[in-house]
Amino acid sequence: MAEVLEKDVQKEELIDKVPKEPLFSKKNRKLLSDPFNDDNPITVQVLGICSALAITVKLQPAIVMTLSVIFVMAAGNVIISLLRNFVPNRIRIIVQLVVVASLVVLVDQVLKAFVYDVSKELAVFVGLIITNCIIMGRLEAFALGNTPWRSFLDGIGNAWGYGIILIVVAFFRELFGSGQLMGFQIIPESWYLANGGFYSDNGFMLLPPMALITVGIIIWVQRSRNTKLIED
């Protein structure tokens, strides 16, 4: 027992001697930037695909979803990271699930009270946030073994890496599927066949398979530019 205590004291002394890392050190910055490209949750890890298919018909819900996921993932990562030394190993997944679910309920309740109209956009996605594999994946793979600040950066980075893909996919789907962006008509009415023009909306863009194809195209473009990602 005394030996163990002695070791602990030595360990603590060692920790004290390690120079304090600056908040935005190179390593920490990588946590934010990696999920954009080299380690993107959707295009490289191929996680969170289901919600990317479901909510990218229009731009606005995709943006609302992105903001909510950023909040839930950053806060969830910090909470799990703070609890990491207390969570019993056997029930850690349940603990993660409870944390994520409570944060989502919290977001939903606050939106309903203060920005009711946005909450109506979000209602259908609440379940999707709870079941988003990226969130559980980051809690399990990162937050359980890292400090709160690093977990916070990792959460922001991954949520944003996920969100940027949603926004890009939603941009193309709404533009070509309904000729609009954020509900505003972008393709001039006079171009439409009905008004004597040559254009008609591509209804296929509104269906989920087209989201998968769009994500596929993004993966293709990304890999042709970033040869590191090409597998043999």
Add this chain to the structure above:
Amino acid sequence: MDQNSNGYTYFFAVAMVLVVAASLSFIATTLKPMQDTNVEQEKMQNILSSIKIDVKREDAAEIYGDYITESFVVSASERVDGVDAFSVDMLKEVRKPNTERNSPLYIAQKEGKTYYIIPLQGTGLWGPIWGYISLEEDMNTVYGAVFDHKAETPGLGAEINTAVFTDQFPGKKILDDNGELLGIDVRKGGSTTAYEVDGISGGTITSDGVELMIADCLEAYIPFLKEYLNTGTTSSADL
């Protein structure tokens, strides 16, 4: 304490559940009054919007009284007194057979004309859908309609609350030449008659839901409307 022991695990689980439950219920109770106000304002906004008066949700309560002159509950062919029409829970009412329902009817005055607003409640693909349909003085021609939904897919079924869909309703009829209810058919492909509108591409189940909802909810009013058309009054005392 051994973090892998059963005792610790139980302790942790119980503590976590208590903390989460307490904080979530605290937040839910604190925010409830604000949420209720939002829902009420939205309901008034929808009712006004069905007679083509567009107001911001925040202003709906002020303007509501200017247009909606009377509201009461109809059951079978009779007017029911003592029930507040605005607080009737349509979700509960539509579960009853339509002869036993308490169906609210709102009467609006706009530019010297009278409109009758009927609330609708039905089921879409993923959850409840609802709306309001307003009828002109003949109680047959549709003047306006609004729909909303809880969880329909954005871009597909969720399109029922956009103008593209609702703008098709004004001018449609709900009764045939003999005064029997036909309802409004939400069709795939082009609509041709006064009893049809175009459905939403990719939102077939939600479109069908709208059709069923209109037929089901209007049916509860038919005996009353017939009575009214014959006698020209809405007051139970005069019937």
